[in-house]
Amino acid sequence: MKYTIGVDLGGTRIKIGLVNQGELIDAEIIDAHSGSGLSSQLPNLEQFIRKLCAKHNVNTHQLCGIGVAFPGIVDSRQMRIISTNVKYPDAPEIDLNKWVNDKFNTPFAMDNDARLALIGEWQYGAGIGVDDLIMMTLGTGIGGAALIEGKVLRGKHFIAGCLGGHMTLNMHGNPCQCGNIGCVEAEASTWRLPQMARESKGFESSRLSQIEKIDYEHVFNLANDGDALAMELKDKSVRTWAFGMVNMIHAYDPDRVIVSGGIIKHNENILPRFQEIINKHTWSPWGKAQVVKANWPEYNAILGCEYLLNQI
Numbered sequence: 001m002k003y004t005i006g007v008d009l010g011g012t013r014i015k016i017g018l019v020n021q022g023e024l025i026d027a028e029i030i031d032a033h034s035g036s037g038l039s040s041q042l043p044n045l046e047q048f049i050r051k052l053c054a055k056h057n058v059n060t061h062q063l064c065g066i067g068v069a070f071p072g073i074v075d076s077r078q079m080r081i082i083s084t085n086v087k088y089p090d091a092p093e094i095d096l097n098k099w100v101n102d103k104f105n106t107p108f109a110m111d112n113d114a115r116l117a118l119i120g121e122w123q124y125g126a127g128i129g130v131d132d133l134i135m136m137t138l139g140t141g142i143g144g145a146a147l148i149e150g151k152v153l154r155g156k157h158f159i160a161g162c163l164g165g166h167m168t169l170n171m172h173g174n175p176c177q178c179g180n181i182g183c184v185e186a187e188a189s190t191w192r193l194p195q196m197a198r199e200s201k202g203f204e205s206s207r208l209s210q211i212e213k214i215d216y217e218h219v220f221n222l223a224n225d226g227d228a229l230a231m232e233l234k235d236k237s238v239r240t241w242a243f244g245m246v247n248m249i250h251a252y253d254p255d256r257v258i259v260s261g262g263i264i265k266h267n268e269n270i271l272p273r274f275q276e277i278i279n280k281h282t283w284s285p286w287g288k289a290q291v292v293k294a295n296w297p298e299y300n301a302i303l304g305c306e307y308l309l310n311q312i
């Protein structure tokens, strides 16, 4: 038995998983309150890690390591969070390596969350056997990652590949929280969606106007019911993500595009539309990158943590 813990620090939820050699044994999910910072969550994290281990009779001293997936720019060598965008604003000041060492006395590893999602799928999911992959995660924000010839792309300053959601699609577009304009994420993502809906013509007559907290589940359901604005928002969002994929394909030359994140989990029927746009608009004389849904949309980053820990 070779147990590890993976902690996926999402914008909305934190997932804590116990993994044994590529298999997720169990997981706990807690509310993230990511706007209020990470330090206030550390006691909770410790408690849930201990609870998960106790539930499965794993002594925390037996853990082969704890890995963290973070939604920002991460120096995976020095194991420091370099920069974050709205979520967990205090994270760059926190030494998680020391925290893990003090509390659990076990190895620590950390990387960007989309990069770990990609690693998880490459090793244990929809990317097995393929060494040229890109990942796009669709959720609160839009994450990206790239694997080229079997090497996870990180770059000198750790931003390579993981800013796929912040490539400009529209230079006359919406300001993004990252400082750029018209990013994929600023044009279509869960954080952007309510504003997008309210600014649209026809909002008052759409059933979306009766919903307090508009998310993609509402939009996709109402689009199926024929609500005109929901159909328009769905189409615009799917096209935005697809052209984001086209940009990433042009940048990283993958064989396969893996789509993950909360939005794709129950909506895999949008995959053919992605494929159609990729087939039509990528300049790839060798053929067309294939779009697939992640095998583990909830837990790929946690599985990726295990792989990272094995590399130490």
Ligand SMILES: [Zn+2]
Pocket (backbone or CB within 6 Å): 165, 166, 167, 176, 177, 178, 179, 180, 181, 183, 185, 186
């Ligand atoms: Zn951006």
